[in-house]
Amino acid sequence: MRIDIISVIPDLMKSFFEHSICKRAQKNNLVEIHLHDLHDFSSKKHRQVDDYPFGGGAGMVLSPEPLSKAIESLQADRLYDEVIFFSPDGQTLQQNIVNGLANKTNMIFICGHYKGIDERIREKYVTQEISIGDYVLSGGELAAAVTADAIVRLIPGAIGDETSALTDSFQDGLLSAPVYTRPANFEGMEVPAVLLSGHDKKISEWRFEQSLSRTKQRRPDLLTNE
Template sequence: MRIDIISVVPKLMESFFAHSILKRGQEAGHVEVVLHDLRDYSLSKQRQVDDYAFGGGAGMVMSIEPIARCIRHLQSERSYDEIIYMTPDGDTFNQQTANYLSLQGNLLFLCGHYKGVDQRVRDMFVTKEISIGDYVLSGGELAAAVCADAIIRLIPGVLNDETSALTDSFQDNLLAPPVYTRPAEFEGIAVPEVLLSGHEAKINEWRFEQSVERTRNKRPDLFKKTGL
């Protein structure tokens, strides 16, 4: 997979992709993440990429010209399965969306900034609009990084144990069960005996029961979707 990200502050994102699982996934050749500075596509001496909104009002709007120039340049080099605009009024990102996007070959993320992008950008180029929650950030960079992390870890080979992603919370509308590691007892609190039994069927049954109970208590909205 290749992920391209267009931003007015690409350096803000460099560190995020240079460590841990995301770094290893790139070094192993499972994914390529390329950051693009939108200002490189501005024709003004000041590298300006925004302007005042027609009709007045507070805040600046990202101009269509540098964005169109950047997207068309990238499209001349490859075809994108989705061109994604990170925006508070997009569809709320969830595990099912991450699963779908992880199966694609080329993704392009456009990070909003200021008061957002000229609507014509959304009409002409964007194929998917995503939000990570009902709140507003200074820009779409953190949101794009969150989505990229959730997507990349699902790509085969990125995680050391590929089954790990399949047992994450939300994969089946259930929250993950409690997990434990050594020591088996700490300050009088012991790990549930079933996890030390070595009996795989009983362990799986316990984990499922714990997932159901945890979801029922913490996320009744999700529990309704399980049909249990």
């Protein structure tokens, strides 16, 4: 898998991808993550990549020319399955979307900034728009990092125990059951006895019951969406 991320501040994400699961996945050649500075594709003085919006109003808009050059320079080298733009009006990122993206081979992520990107770029190149929530960030960099991390951890071999990702919250439409580790007694609070029993079937049943109960209490919307 290869993920190319176009941003006006790529250094914001550099450290993120140099640690933990994303770092190991890259080191083991499971994924390539490349950061591209949009300013490198500007033909204007001072490498400017934004301009005032037609019709007036506050804020600046990322210009179509550098974005087009960046996208087409990447597409000239390989075929991309998706060109994803991160925007508040995109579809909200859900686990089923992540699962689908984890099956892709090559993707381009476009990080918006300021008031967004010229609409014509969305019409010509973007195949999917994603939001990570109903709030506004300064740019799409954090959304791109969140999405990339969610995808990479599903790549076979990225996590030591591949079954771990398959038992995360949302994979089966439920929140995960509570988890415990040593010591069995922490300041008088005991680990549920069933988890110490060694009885796999009973442990599995307990975890399902806890997942269902926790989902009903904290995210009942997940059950009504079934």
